[in-house]
Amino acid sequence: MVVDEDALLAEQKSFYRARAAEYDEWWQRRGHYDRGEQELVEWQHQVGILDAALNAFGARGNVLELAGGTGWWTQRLAETADHLTVVDSSPETLALNRERVGRPDVHYEVADLFDWHPDSPYDVVFFSFWLSHVPRARFGDFWALVRACLNPNGRVFLIDNRNDPLGGSSARDPYVVEYGTDMHLRTLGDGSRYRVVKVMYEPDELESLIATEGWSVEIESTQWFIFGSVRHA
Numbered sequence: 001m002v003v004d005e006d007a008l009l010a011e012q013k014s015f016y017r018a019r020a021a022e023y024d025e026w027w028q029r030r031g032h033y034d035r036g037e038q039e040l041v042e043w044q045h046q047v048g049i050l051d052a053a054l055n056a057f058g059a060r061g062n063v064l065e066l067a068g069g070t071g072w073w074t075q076r077l078a079e080t081a082d083h084l085t086v087v088d089s090s091p092e093t094l095a096l097n098r099e100r101v102g103r104p105d106v107h108y109e110v111a112d113l114f115d116w117h118p119d120s121p122y123d124v125v126f127f128s129f130w131l132s133h134v135p136r137a138r139f140g141d142f143w144a145l146v147r148a149c150l151n152p153n154g155r156v157f158l159i160d161n162r163n164d165p166l167g168g169s170s171a172r173d174p175y176v177v178e179y180g181t182d183m184h185l186r187t188l189g190d191g192s193r194y195r196v197v198k199v200m201y202e203p204d205e206l207e208s209l210i211a212t213e214g215w216s217v218e219i220e221s222t223q224w225f226i227f228g229s230v231r232h233a
């Protein structure tokens, strides 16, 4: 099937605008994502591993967060960054982000990352649960954008989902009504449906793809997440 990628990416943006008020249910494992106390404790444990890795990385200096969403990671970045800029295409999610983070010194920009260029170089670029929404065909262009965002000593930290290697249920999303190749058909509480890009990289595969783009990269994983740092080779 031929996919009109521009239409798909527009649908993905619409999905996240419409989902803004429902988004946190996923991260907080509430409502349809509630799978009991034991899995919540495990989820929090794995998020703790991501948190510790980000702390060790040290997101200091002039920091840029791409696709910052409702601000779960923005609030952590704001603690260490000297200056923080957050870009996202959804004004609705950025409104929630502002509310959560409550920092007037954080700079927010509503923009489409497939059509955006930085004004100034950054020391750190961070993105969580974003790379999996970049079509494989745009992987190289995306990493060229990241390069354009960084100063010569700049570094990247990324976090994303992975398929559960143990086949557990936690990472499965009850709002996904159909799994396609690198694509999900998702629904919202009101029954509306949207296609989104979803590339579920395995840690080794992602590491080698990023290295092929000319970076020095270390990708690690937990059962449900991949994460790691990237720097100029």
Ligand SMILES: C[S@@+](CC[C@H](N)C(=O)[O-])C[C@H]1O[C@@H](n2cnc3c(N)ncnc32)[C@H](O)[C@@H]1O
Residues within 6 Å of the ligand: 009, 012, 013, 016, 017, 066, 067, 068, 069, 070, 071, 072, 073, 087, 088, 089, 090, 093, 111, 112, 113, 114, 127, 128, 129, 130, 133
């Ligand atoms: C899965 S969420 C991740 C949000 C946040 N980083 C987090 O960890 O919770 C993906 C985010 O990408 C944003 N987004 C979708 N398409 C975009 C685009 N073309 N340009 C910029 N942001 C986009 C959405 O609005 C949404 O906030």
